[in-house]
Every structure is written in C-alpha cells, then in structure tokens.
Amino acid sequence: MLYIESDSMDAAFHFSAEEYIMRQFPSDEPVMMIWQTAPCAMLGANQIAEAEIDMARAKQEGVQIVRRASGGGTIFTDPGTFLITIILPYYEGQDLRQTAAEGLAGPIVSALEKMGIPAKIEGRNDILVSGKKVSGFAQYVRHGKICSHGSLLYDADLEMLARILRVDDEKIRSKALRSVRSRVTNIMEYMAEPRPARAFLTLFKEHLFSARPFTGYTFNEQDFTEIGRIYHEKYGNPAWIIQRSPSFSFHNSVRFAGGKVEVYLAIASGKVTSCSVRGDFLGAAPIRELEERLENILFQRQAFADALTGFPLPLYLGNILIDELLSCIFY
Template identity: 30%
Template sequence: MIFIDNEGHTNPKLNLALEEYALRHFDTSTDYLLFYINEPSIIIGRNQNTIEEINQDYIDRHNIHVVRRISGGGAVYHDLGNLNFSFITNHDGKSISNFKKFTAPVIRVLNKMGVTAELKGRNDILVEDKKISGTAQFSTGKRMISHGTLLFDTDMSEVAKALQVKQSKIESKGHKSVRSRVANISEFLKAKMTMQAFKQQLLIGLYEASEPFETYKLTDAEWQAVHDLKAEKYDLWEWNYGRSPKFNIQRNKRFSVGEIDLRIYVEKGHISEVKIFGDFFGRQPIEDLENLLQGVRYDKDEIKKTIDNIAIENYFGKLEKPEFLNLVYGTD
C-alpha cells in the first residue's frame, strides 16, 4: 500500500478533488491510503438535497465550506480537529458495502491506543455507544474508495449549529442524514495527544498490519490536474447545490399585509415553478412575480438580484423586500 502525501492542504474542495483524481488516475495495480484534514466545512453526500441538510445563514456568517462528495451517505461536519482517511483499492466485487474490511485496521489501532472502538450498524465506529467515525464508499466499477471521518478533537457545538436546518416543509427524494450521538476520540485517550501525533500514531499502526508503506508525492503536473478538477467540479455551485434531487418547499408566514403562502418547486437547483397564495392585496397580478422567479437559481443571492429592480409592494402592499426574500429562501 502507498501513502499519498496531500502536503498539508486543508481546503476540502482540493482534498476531495485529490481523492477523486487518485481514484481515477493512479496505478490500478496498487492500493493507496490518503489522510486529509479540512478547514470548517460540511461535506454533503452524493444523493442529498444540500439545503435540506445545512443552516445556510450560519454557514455564510462563518465562512464554512459546503462541498458535495462522490460517495453516498449523510452530511458530516469537518474541521481541523477531524482526520479523514481514504483507502483506494480495486473493486473485487466483494468489498463494496463491506465496511468491516476497511474499518477493521483503524479499529485495531484505536484499540491499541486504549480506545475501545467497535463497528456498529452498517458503517459507523462507536466508542461507548457514541459515534466517533462514519464511513462511505464509491466505486467506478474497477476501482473504489472507502473513506471515513475520525472525530479527534472537533468542535461539537459547531456541528450542531452548522447542520441545524431551519424549520420549513421540504419534500425531497434526497437521502436525509440521521443524527447520532457523537464524541471525540480525545475524550477516551488516557493522555493528551495532538492531532499530528494522533495522525502519526495511526499511520504507524496501519503500517504494522501490512508491508512497509511507500509515501508518494504528486508531481507538479498531477497537482495541476487536481486543481483543474477542483475548478471544474468541486468549486461549482452546480455540483455542490445544483445537483440536489428535485424537491418542493412550502413556506408561509403572516405579515402586516396578510398571510403569504409559498409553494416552490426546484429541479436541478433552479426554480421550475412557484405559486404564491394568501390574503394580501396587491396592485399587480401575482402571476407576474411568479413568472419572474421561474428559472432562477435557488440561491439567496440570485433571488435577491432577480427582485432587486422590482417594487415588491406592488404585489403585496407594504412589505419590505428583505422580508419576502427571507420567506422565499427560509432564512428567518
């Protein structure tokens, strides 16, 4: 097995691009191990509806990355206290969904550290019934990745805030996350340890179970290809938000002008249809506003730009534009 050196990069979009690039382009006769640590970010599962999983207001205020990964499963929070591991191997027809095969070496090393970890359910590593790791897989047919998180010293208060979705009625076919009781590995260690020391000890422990590892450093050309993949995919709203499954939203609120009830239909990240109901009084047909919003990207800034040049009071009476925007995007 070869250990891939990510050279200390903490940008989640770059790290996920590196992982995918290695999966698709590295030597298929070799197994690889990749470690990476990300800046504060929410990593969305391949089949999830992004806005259903995140607190967008909080994320915007705290500059938290939102990135979709190529594997399935639920949304997870990453920060500098979370170590991610990724095994890149051939798909032998038996390994996909065999989470035990890839978590066993990690569990063995954790047990050696005095952390009584065990695989519970399908793909979670638990200590004393608290989740310290979740794993997911993806296969190209010939190659596969089995990757996971290791909550070492993550800020748990941030996990709750960043993943606390605002209350609204969203109907989606996307895979919804199931929240579990979580804990940090550092809570179960007998002596304090830095993240770097933990990473090194884990790596040494994994070395012991196999032939000596070789460390691989990417060439300049390979890094350029990784940056290109990041720019062409992981940097894009279309991948991180627009790829969400078709979903419907219902929101209503009573204002001084009356009640406004919205039904929004979103497909491929864009508003395919919107219907506005209520007991408000306006001077212009509400259908004009509905038609204006149709086709707009379901993104707060894009919606704001769309309504910036219209007089919203013509449709509802004395209603402030930010009030309507908050209702459309569910930020209040």
C-alpha cells in the same frame, strides 16, 4: 499500497484528488490518503444544503461548504478531525458495505483498539466509542474503483458542529436522504495519555500500517494540474455544489403583517423550474409575473434577491417586503 499525505486544508482539493486518482492511477494499486480540513460542512451527494446546514451561520463563522461524491449524511470537520480515504479495485457485484468495512472501518477500529480505545462498528456506517459516534464512512464507485472515506473525530470543535449542522422539520419533500443527528464525541477524551493531534496521528499510523506495507507518494506538478481542473469544474465550484442538489418540492407559508404568503417551488438540478405564490396579501398586479421572475434561477437566497432587485414587488404582494418573501423561502 500507495500512501499520500497532503498538507492542504481544503476539503474540495481532497475530493478532487480522490476523483483524479480514480481516473488516472492504476486500477490494481490501492491508494490511501490521510488529510485534514479547515472548518468545513460536507454534504452527502443527495442532500439539500439549506436543509442540512445553517448557511448564514456557516458564512458568519467562515465554514467551508462542499459536496462529496458519496451518499450519506452531512458531517462537520475541522483541524481536530482526520479524514481517511482508501481507493481499491472494484468488481461488479462486489459488496460495497463489506468492502468499506474491511478496507477502511475495520483497520480504523483495529488501530484504535491497539491504542486502548474501545471502538466498534455499528449501524450502516458508524464507528462508536462508548455508544457515541467518533467516525462515519461512505463510499462510491467510479472508473472501476471504489472510494471509501471516513472522518475521525479526535479533538473537533463539537460546539461549532452543533451550531452549523441541523435537521430541519421544514416542509420539504425530497428524494434525497436526510441527515440524522447523532451524539458525537472526541477520541481524545478516551486517550489514557491525551496528546496533540499530530502526535496522535503518528501513533495511529503506526498501528494502521503495522499489517499493511505501503509506499509513500507525493503529488507532482502534473498531478496538481489535473487535480486543479477537477477542482474548478466540480468540487470547488459553488454552482456545482448547488446544482448537485436533488430535485425536490418545496412549500412554506408565513403570515406577516401584510398578509399570508404561501410559496410552492418545483426544483430540479438546483434550479427553480416552476413557482406558485398564494396568500391573502393585497397585490394589484397579476401574480404570474412575479412567479415567472422567480423561475429558471438557482435555488439560492442571493439569486432570488438579484431577481427581485428593481422589481416592483408592492404591485404584486402589497405590503410584503422583499426580505419577508425571502425569509419565507430561505429560513
């Protein structure tokens, strides 16, 4: 097994590195990485950013938003969290859940148990301690390999986690899976002798690798170049993060002082494909002209604001202000 430990705190870099390894490294060579991030919200492959993350607060608090290639729910990570990736050969018909359990979750639980922490696997992809979640893992298959990756909450800022992540009850009908907020805890609270994160990692690795010999590997200049290409094309590209959002139907209605506004949107690949605006506002011009203005643009607040800049909105919505219309869509 090759073991890679990176000093980068950029989650998008590590997701790019995973894809690079799956594309370029020998198919029969298992690879493990342990890494950390700056404060970050990680979307699952099939999720809607606006539904899972308080985007305004994330921006305000400097939280990075990324999308991973695996499914599952949105998670929050920070320097008090460790991320563990293992990439193994994949064979057709392989049981993905069993592979993830044996290759990643099982060894994590075993290492924690050796440290006196009563961890156990529960549900489809969680590791619990005393009934509270400390880890979740997911996996995806590419290029004849399976990548399993998971988080490990050691001394994470759980208050920030609660502020950034959300489960909306907005009227969004989607094919995407919605995250289920779980009660979480930090492993540090269960340590007989609490220690700094890096000291914990040293001890954790001793137990993790006690039964599996490894060879250390450091990315070289060529590796970084190729990882950088993937980063800019995909995981570090804001447009890709939005466009990976699955197709869905959106409807919301709000009554303002200027009347009721109802917005219906059809969205595919992160773009608005059709728009319908209804309500009892006192508009004077054909509403279809406004609807066309809001089609074929990214489903992002700024994209909508840009489309409406210089547009004579009062002709179409009467006393409804631009900010009110935007708040009906991005809330």
